[in-house]
Structure formats: structure tokens, C-alpha cells
Amino acid sequence: MNYISPVLWQFISRWLHDFPLFPPEASTIAPQADALFFFMVLVSLVGLTVVVLLIVGFSLLYHKRRHPHAVQIEGSTLLEATWTIIPLGLFLIIFVWGALVYFRIYTPPANAMNIYVVGKQWMWKVEHPGGQHEIDALHVPTGRAVQLTIISQDVFHSFSIPAFRVKREAIPGRYTTVWFQATRPGTYHLFCTQYCGTNHSHMTGDIVVMTPEDYRKWLQGSTSGASLAQDGERLFASLSCNACHNTQPDARGPNLVGVYGSQLTLSSGQTVTVDDAFLRQTILNPSQGATQGYATIMPTYQGQISEEGVIALVEYIKNLSTDYRLQQTLNTTEIPPEIEGKATGKASAGSGEVKP
Amino acid sequence: MSTATIVSLPDQSTARIPKVNFLTKENGLLSWLLTGDHKRIATLYLISITFFFFIGGALAALIRLQLLTPGAELMATDTYDKVFSMHGLIMVFFFLVPSVPATIGNFVIPIMVGAKDLALPKINLLSWYLYVIAGIMMIYTMSVGGVDTGWTFTTPLSTHYLNTHVVSAGLAVFVAGFSSIFTGLNFIVTIHKMRCPGMTWFRLPLFVWSNYAASVLMVLGTPVLAITLVLVVLERTLGIGVFDPAKGGDPLLFQHLFWFYSHPAVYIMILPGFGVISEVVSTFSRKRVFGYTAVAFSSVAIAVFGFFVWAHHMFIMGISNYSALVFSLLTMLVAVPSAIKIYNWAFTLYKGSITFETPMLYALGFMGLFTIGGLTGVFLGSTGTDIHLTETYFVVAHFHFVMVGGMLMSFLSGIHFWWPKWTGRMYPEKISQFAAVVTYIGFNLTFFPQFILGMLGMPRRYASYPPEFQVLNVFSTAGATVLGVGYLLPLLYLTWSLKYGAIAGENPWQATGLEWQIQSPPLTENFAETPIMDHEAYDYDWLERKQASEVASV
């Protein structure tokens, strides 16, 4: 065989050895999504079989040779109702079931560990809270809910992990989230599934699922010295956010301690819950969510901080549960950021790019 | 006449094609280019869309060749991107949208309603010219380097990140859109205002009903696409940011506007096909369509509901979860009328007297393939599974099943059905039946593996893919070659039949539509005198009586 045609040989041997027909189920949601999938396959098979049986059966029974004269029939309300109501019922079941799965996939549990993902032409940058940075790869432990907060720096991308049955669009200018809990260690595909330009098909990577112990080892091995929040802290200082947001009584900006998750009243009278999206929005476009009681003096940082930088700031503000850290930040303001950066390694340079 | 066929051709030794018909009435290129005759315009359309179909098909062949191997061996990724974008754009806007309405519909609708022409012949011609202008712009786009946005023009990719010819492609689609608006508008007016005496709404053939529904979609949906493309073009040329997040615009707004057209557009593409199937299934089982009113109203229901499901293309794109819910529910509702139609056609066979000429073979193929395609649409309409399946080959397989397995099949069915009327000649029956079967096999081989690929997670619009997907892709490519043969055959034998085919006579299929009661090819004014509709649609007894009385009087 090999002599005749190497290509054919390669093809046949691959067919015999490596011919997946079904993707691995490696997350808790995968079996649930698949159950619905199989239910739909079943429904479809039934529906299709009925159609095919009718066509083939009637074709045989009423072929002109066997049945030379057609009998005219106007229709039948009963039948009409049957094939309206049965498919409708089945479709509605599918709808409800699908909605349940959908809400499960897009509603992260409260205790999920948050990982940030930034998509850009044509790579995925992943930022762990511990300061680990990855490109085109994502390491996660089994048995823990992981929430991804995704954003794009340029065009639409889509973060897809077939083995987990989850996928979420990375949208420029907006955080989206998805979550999963991996169940089986292994390496799975990561695809960008939204067409994003020339190298769309190269925007792939690996999802590495590890046992919790391996994961801990990996975390230690690849840390860059500073956590994401620390990067944020540094940025907070270097962008002089703390000139206004400090805990002094005469501060020009509101106190940010514990602001995350709290309810804010905006000057428009609306109340909002402070979440990632809100934080990002106020940093980039403060005037749009101006807090009641404050002047809209906060400058806009649109175009001055990279998405990774914003993520670092958001992570920092999220973790401000006491003003201890803020005080610390105040003390480091004096140190120019470049020196800081050198002092703690390369990590901050990566995340805290400040565009001129 | 054998019992296995209903074909009744006139005695070939004496039969002649009528000397005066719409083809011979006037001669010369100008008489075609300035014609107001709907049948000539339909012919012009037929030629132009066939041309674009084969361009699109050649691009499809390139896609499949590239995907034969996992790496990007044949073309660079950016070339591949252009190839599938042009394939999608050409197939959708230059082939499938005008396919049945602008050719077959143009040809038969006026005759079916008993009119001498469409209400607005000049607008009809204008619509063809717009199509040609758009086509030239598309060819221009292609020849200067193409466009690689995908057929969906996704912003901000199309507006700010690509340096290919988005503007000319966008304008081409814009112009093509107006061509389709004018066709639709013309149909609506004709169906409302030009029906002959006695032709009540419920005596109209179902082909007219479904084209009516499609026309409503064209008239109301297409302008939204037009303005969206204008905004895209302005954004690209002037750099303004309604769709650009960097300037505060919203790319999702683009998605809303685009899909507001493009979802109804898929029904523009399928509804006329439904009409063909109704005609063909009825004719070849010698029976009135089962549940005429249900089939008629389901077309209208699809047209109305079809407007309110567009966001099912955006489930993972960050629309609010609640509106995902609403759109998913409406998607389920819009799927039901299609089911109604399928079962009504199946029951039309019941107690019929069925024969299997080529149009019927295509129609039966349609019913199977469209059911699969439609049901996989339901997979995608269900929010939970859509997360996994969206943007993968599952979607590609879904829409090829409905568009190629559905609409293209019904287009071919219709072409074979009305060909004798159109040209006055028959094609070789055995070869055409063979071609229909080849198409069916090739089709399944091409696109069924793609469902599995999609389930495995292979993303669409990928120039290269992980090696474990190769086996299925090889099947798919192999199928595409078979499919290509299946499409080339009709081109060959239909052309052949123009000169050598048997004379078809007035009514080779013994069908009941008004178009079958006049000479083939028809006169320019269709009817020698205004017809009067004095029977229901698909009244085979009426036809028998009529033929009996004709024989008696001769």
C-alpha cells in the first residue's frame, strides 16, 4: 500500500487509528449540553424517519403502475393539527431545555476563580490573578469553577473550547463572561471561532487541564513575581489615580475601597451594581457613569491604557477591601514607575503598557 | 404511453415549435436588451445567474481543495479568506436570492395569474440591469483582489482592519439589493392587481403564494441591508464610528441591522423553492396539494415571523440573555410552518398516482435534505446547543443543507419542470434522472460529514485545521467533486436539448397551471385572449374534461 500511494496510505491509516466522531466531554456542562444534543438528534431522527417513511411508503403504494387513478383529497384538519402541535411541542421542549443550558453556561457561580482573556489579532492573551501570563494557552485545574472575563482589543473574536462545550465572543470594548468546570485532565483545543481576518485559523491554542496539584505546581513555576492586582496597583500609582482616589477626607474622587459589588447611585439617578464592566467603563469613559455627588473631573483614559492594563486596574480595585493597600500605594507614588518595573521584573512591563 | 410516466409528447414527426413565440418574436441583441417581456427578462436572468453559479461553484471547488489537507498548502490563508468570502457573497446575492424568483418566478408568475406581463415591465428590466451592474462590480472586486470579510461584513473587521475591496463589494451588494427589491415589488403588485377574471386568492397556484411571501420579505428587509452597507462604506471611507467601538459606536448594532435583513433573506431564498415543490409534487402525483390553505398560510406565517428571529445569529455575541430567550422562542415558532409544509407535501403523495420524472426526483430529494437542514436549524435555534455549535462546520452544514439541498434542488427541480414550457423542448430524461441521483449522493457525501466536523468543534472559515479532522474533510471534498459533476450535467444536456430535444408540446406533464394551457414557448403576450379562471388550482378532473372535450372537438 505504502508503495502505491503514500498519501492514500497515510489517509487509510489515519482513518483506522485516529478518527474521532465525537469530541471529548471534559467539563461539567458538557454532558448536560450533550444530553440535549442527543435528545435533539433523537427528535430529528423521529421526524426525519416519519418524513422518509411517508415518502417511500406512498411512493411504493401509489406508484402510477399500481395506482393509476389518483383520489383527490382536500386535506384534513386533524392531520394538520397533528403536525402543527407535535413539532411545536417538541420544539418548545427543546427551547426550554436549551435555555436552561444556556443560562447555566452564561451564569458563573459566585465562587468561580476569575481569569482574564484578551483577544487580539491573532492571539489570545490570558492573565491569571496570580500574575501568570499565557499566550495561546490556558491552564486550569480540574474541579474548580473557572470564570473567564473576555475582551477583545480589536475585532470580534470568539473563545471556543469544544471539549467543554463553551464558547463566548470576545467583543471590543466590552467584557463578556463564560464559565466552566473542567473534569478530565488533558490538553484540548482552543479555537478562535469568529472570523477575525487573515490569520483567523492560526488563532488557536491549547487548553491544559491539570489536577489541582499539578496546577499548583504550574502556578508556582510560572509566576512572574507580581500578581495581577499588584500590576494594577503599580499602574494605579503611575497613572496618578491616587491623586484623587485616596482615602484622605479632602479627596477629589470617591473612595474606591469596597466599591466592587456595591450599589452606586449615578448622577442621573440610576443605581448600578459595580462590576467589572462598570469599572472598565468608568476608567475609560468616566463621564458616562458619573457618581452622584462628584464633579465629572476624572480624565478619560480611553486610548491611554491597554486592555491588559485596564484588566490589571480592575483586578486591583476589585481586591481593595481595606484601605490598607491604598495607603501603601500612596507611599509608593513617589517612585517613578520605570524603576518600579525594573525592580520587580518584566511582568509589569507586559501588563502595564502605558501608551504615550 | 407507458404507465410509468405521465409524459405525453405530441407526435414527433408532425410536431413543430410554434413559429411565433416570445423567443422568435423579435430578433437581434437590442430586442433582448430593451425587452419588456417578462419571459425574456427571465431568460436573461437565467443566463446571468447560471454564470455566477459556476463562478461560485469554482470557488467552492477551491475551498474544498484547500481543505483536503490540514495545512494551508494550496493557498495562503488570506487567499483562502477571499475565496470563501467571494463564494458566499456570489452564491447568496448573485445566485440564490435571484435564483427561483427572478428566473422561474419572472417567467411563470404572470402566466399563472393570467396576466400578459408583470405589472411594471420597465422596472423588471431595470431590476435585471441593476443585477448586471452589481455583478460587474462584484467581478471588478474579484479581479482587483477580492474581499475577505466573509459574506457577513462583520464590523469592525470590515470597516477598520481589512485593506481589501470592501467598498466595492459592499456597493455591489447594495445595488444587487435594489435589484431584488424591484423584483419583489413587481411581484406583489402583479399578484394583487393583475389577476385574471375568476382568479381569486385561493385559486392561485401555491408557487404564487410562496413568491408573494418572499417578495414581502424582499421589499421590507432588503432596504435595511442597503442602509447598513451605506454606513459601512461611509465608515470605511470617512472613518466615522457608528459601528466602531473605539469611537464609541457599537459593533452589535451592525449585527442587529445586518441580520435584520439576512435572516429574512434566508426565507427569501427558501420560500420560492417551497413554491416549486408544491407545483412539482402535485403534478407528479396527479393530486391537489394536500391542505392547500395550510400550505398557503404557512408561507405567510414564515414571512411574518421570519422578521422577528434575527438575533439567533447573535446568541453568543453579547446580546442580553433575555432577548436571546425571546429570539430563541420565536425561532422555534418559525420552524413549525416549515414542518407543516413538509408533511402536507408528503401527504400529497397519499392516494396519488405517482411518477418519478426528473423534477419529481429533485423535489423528493429536497424534502429529505431540507428536513435535515431545517431540523439542524432547530439545534442552532436552541440557545444551549448553539453555544457549542455556532461558528463551526455544523452551521456550514446546516445552511448548505437548506440552501443547496433545499433551494438549489428546488431550483433544479423547477428548471427541469418548466424547461419544456420555456424552450418548447424536452431534455433527455434518463440522463437527467441520473444527474438528479448523482447530485443527491454527492450532496450527502459533501455536507453530511460537516455535521460531525461541527460537532467535533472544527471552526468555520479556517484555512487550516487540526489533523484529526482530515478524514471527514476528505470525504467532503470527494463528495464535492461528485456534486460538481451533478451540476455540470444539466448544464450540458439542457444546452444540448435547445437544439436536439424532443418537441414538448403544450403540456408534457399534463399539469393544471394556466401556463400549461398555452403554447410552448409562449407568445409574447402569453394569452391570445384574457383567460378566465373557472376552476380551483390543481384541478386534475378539470384538465381531464378539458382534454377530453378537445379530443372530441377535433
Next chain:
Amino acid sequence: MIEGTHEHKDETEEQIHIVSPRIYILIGATLLILTGTTAAVSFVELGPFNVVVALAIAVIKAMLVVLFFMHLRYSPRLTKLTAISGIFIFLGLISMTLADYISRAWGRW
């Protein structure tokens, strides 16, 4: 044949109504007055009702134009249905899209 033609014509025969100039003048004047009104009202502080009033007047004006200048009032039912279906689909586009925007989590609204 020809007899048949006549019979059928009666069902589709719609009549062109000539609207008298009196009505046109009346409507034209009303439109101008409404224009003045809406401009004037915009100078009065009404809170959110400024928008409501302005749009309400615009709708009234548009209705007047459609009903009288465009003769919709005297037109066959089909034409009325046509106009209504256009508005219906337009409102569908607006309302369903806005529904998405409004129900987004932190939707910049």
C-alpha cells in the same frame, strides 16, 4: 371573454378620489401651525415631556400628510394595509433591538 373581463373589473376597480383644495389648504395650514407649535413648545421646559410632545406633534403631522396629502384616507384597504405593515415592521425592528439593549446587564443606558 370580453364579458368576463367586465365582470371581474368591478372587484378591482378602485376609484381615484379628488380631494378638494379646501382640505389641502386646511391641512397645509394646520401643518404650519403645528410646526410653529412644536418649535415654540421646545422653548418651554417640560422635562421628559419635551420629547413626548415633539414626537407626538411629529406623529400627528405625519398622519395628516399621509391621510390627506397622500390620500390614504380615501385609498383602498390594500393601500392602508400596506402603510400599516410598513410601520409594523419598522416598530418591530426598533422595539426588538431596543429590548436587547435595555435588558443588557450594565447596558450604558
Next chain:
Amino acid sequence: MSDSTTIANAAVAEAGHPHHGEHPPFQRHHFESVVQQFDAANFAMWLFLLTEVMFFGGLFMSYLIMRNWYYPAFVEGSHFLSIFWGTSNTAVLITSSFTVAMGVWCAETRRKKGLILCLILTFILGLMFLGIKGIEWHAEWVEYHVPGLHFSAETFLNPASAPEVYKEYHDKPLSLGMANKTELYFFLYFAMTGMHALHMVVGIGILAYIIFRAWAGAYTTGHVTFVENFGLYWHFVDIIWIFLYPLLYLISRHQ
């Protein structure tokens, strides 16, 4: 409906019953009767206007969403439009709508002179509208408010640059981020008024042709379809403006 009379029967009677060979010259061969022809053309025009509704619909929707997102920018942007010119233009357009309606009436009652007069008036009013629009656009150009070509958000940051506006509306300067969004406002403003003006230009072009033909007496022989349809188009363009006017000029005077 005492104010309206029926001419359809009269027209048919005059044109003769549709026996072959006796059609009035303007009846196209594929129609059974003049009435059918008129009906078809009229209906077609309405359908065309339907597509126009959806065409502008996309713009209106973009406007709605952007306005809600960037409310201050849209308010501020609209303060730089002149209510005086806007209102005058509305009046001009409404008057032109009236003259067209009168023109159609003249055609229906076969008053050739009246028809020509009305059409010419409409023509002039149409040009006037475009002229006023031109004045406004010019003002925007001078103020650097033409997005994409000639734009600067400076005026929205700095009250000194446009003291009258700031004084009249008691405005505060916008923050930088919001000021940049005024470009969106002006883009939509130009897209909407521009698209509308384009329709006006097309209308005026057709109008010129109609005046020319009316001179030759083409529309005063009972064949009013073309004039009637043109009237519908013109009224429709008027209606679009009736909505643009409050949306762009009026509703933002108070925040």
C-alpha cells in the same frame, strides 16, 4: 365625503371601454384597463415608499441607540444647530408638500396652467430647502463639525469658542470622552439629513422632467399616474423631515 368626487368612471368612459385598439395612448398594452394601470402604479409606489421607510428605519434606529448612550453629547451637538433655520426649512418643505398636493389636484381636474404653476412653486421651494440646508451645512463646516472631513471636538470642551451657544443653553463643557462622541451625533446628523437631501435632489430632478412634460400637456388628459406618484414620493420625503426636525433640532433644547 362631500369634498371629493370620483373621476375613475369618467376617465374610463372617456377613454373608451377596453376593446382592442381603442385604448387611450397612455394605456400600456398589458393592462386590461386604465384603472388597473393606475391602481398598479399607485400600489407600486406605496410599496416603494415602504422600502424607503425601512431604509431610513436603520438610520433612525442607530440614532435612537446612540442618543441614549451618549445623551450629553447629542444634546450638546444639537445645541449647535439653528432652530431658526430648521423651523424655516420645515415650513418650506410643508409648503412644498402643499403645492404638490395642489398640483396633483390641478392635474386631476385638468388645469394645465395651475399644474405648471404648482410644480414650479414646488421646484422653487425644493431648491430653497436645499439652499437652507446648504447654509446650515456650511455653518457646520465652519465650526469644524463635519465628521470625517473637518471635525474637531474643541467647541464642546471650551465655552469660549461658542459663547452664544453656551450662554443661551446654560451649558457646561463636556468631558473629553463625551465631547468626542459629538462626532457620532454629527455623523448621524449628516447621514440623515444627507440621505434626506439626496432624496430631495432626486425629487427635484424628476420634478424638472415633470414640469417639462406638463408643459407639453402630458398630465392633463386624464393620465395623472405619474404626477400622483411623484406627489406620494414628495410627501414621503416631507414626512421623513417631519421626524428629523424634532429629533435633531428640538428635543434637546432642555436636557
